[in-house]
Amino acid sequence: MRNQPKYSFFKNTGYALNGLKDLIKTETSFKIELILTLILLPLIIFIDATFVHKALMFISLMGMLLAEATNSAIERVVDLVTLEHHHMAGRAKDVGSTIVFLSISVFVVTWAIVLADIYQ
Template structure:
């Protein structure tokens, strides 16, 4: 059995908010993607398209933030384990970057196809 404290919703929420605050304060890429998200959220709300398309647009947009958070976590753990250059540490960081790259690719393709569909049907 793991030595783990009992689940507490409010404490766990505060941990998550502390992590978000840290990401905003220390990660430039996360800040850029967060600003992009805040700019594009009203587009999702006001654009004339189906609910399914709006959900896909929202999921692809927030997927970038999730991927960036995962990448930052991977980078921090790797840096905690070793400050020296190690081939496997570099590979782990590269995979984290790939997660971000793929999420941006999904975002661009999703938004591009949906917007193309909207503007070519009118």
């Protein structure tokens, strides 16, 4: 039997917003990336770029937040299972950090390529 309540759009939206509130409250990295996102979103709107360029910029920016949320979820589950040092727990957390690192790399490269193409 699965450990989840019956599907309800409004309840599920509430769970998602609770998770977002918790991330903002407890995760410094998420807060930093969220502030960066809020600063850069208007730039995407007002920059003189094609729709495809803007979409790539937006997707790479949101990917960073998605990766940080995923990493936080991995870390919390690992900490729930064990607070003792275990090599597999460390490996799981390292993979979560790799997800964040790769998403930031994709963000930086995407923005650099798009901005270079626009302002060449």
